[in-house]
Amino acid sequence: MTRKKAKSNKKWAMYPSLHDEVSLLLEEDDLHLDFCKIDDAETCIREYDTNIMGRFICHNDKCGSNGWSSNMVAITIRMYPNDRYNARVYYQRCKGCNRLSKPLLNNTYAERIAYRIKKWYGIQLETPYYSEQSNGPHQSSLCEGCKDGHCSELKKTFV
Template identity: 60%
Template sequence: MPARKHKSTRRWSMYPFLHSEVAALLEDSDLYFRFHSKDDDFALHAYDTNVMGRFSCPNDECGSTGWSSKKIAITIRMYSGDRYNARVYHQRCQECNRLSQPILDDSYAERVAYRLKKWSGIKMEVPVYGGESNGPHIRSLCEGCKAGHCSEGRWY
């Protein structure tokens, strides 16, 4: 019998391997944070925002070719001792409803670094995030909406 792919039920992930990109953006402001791998509620600050990326359905039997999203919900948290983390919420495939973990673009490091700088008292201009939407945000497929951490799904 062939091995089956593990069916993920995780509704969010953290990306410690992207810390070097965040750290590089913080260094120009003389800020040095460590990634806090423990997901707990003892944060000094928490902020919900969105990043961009791409999803591919993990279901081999699904006909989906994947999708990009400009509204991937994340919660950025800062902890004592110059530590932070960011919870990135998954989305479900529109074709088969399977959970999919995103592949993030540069917006993750930019948004995390911006928020850490702001919390650290660095004065900055508010960044302009934009670009054309690539379709409607389907709240029932967004785990951030369901958890109350997506700007699109505050009333979901």
């Protein structure tokens, strides 16, 4: 009897493996934080929703999608007591088959997190330029950040 692989209900991930990249950027301003592996909205002392860029690959062999890039990958950055932080990175769904996909991230992850942490620590920074270019409109029905109420694009529509 073969067993079916259990489906994960997870709609976001954290990337502790990218902490070293964030740390290097923080060290420029003599900040030293640890990555908090436990994501708990109740114990965080600050929270900020923003977006980064990433690439998604549909892993459904029956789907014809070659994957997609997104300039609107929703993330929630959280600060915790004792100089700890983490970031929840939300998945998106494939437009072709509706299957969840975890993003492959680029350097915008570390840059965006380091920028926010520096701002929280009162460091004066110029607002970086982030391209507004997109290959299409943000599709909230495919964005898990929107569904969880943590997508910065969703918040623009209610301002």
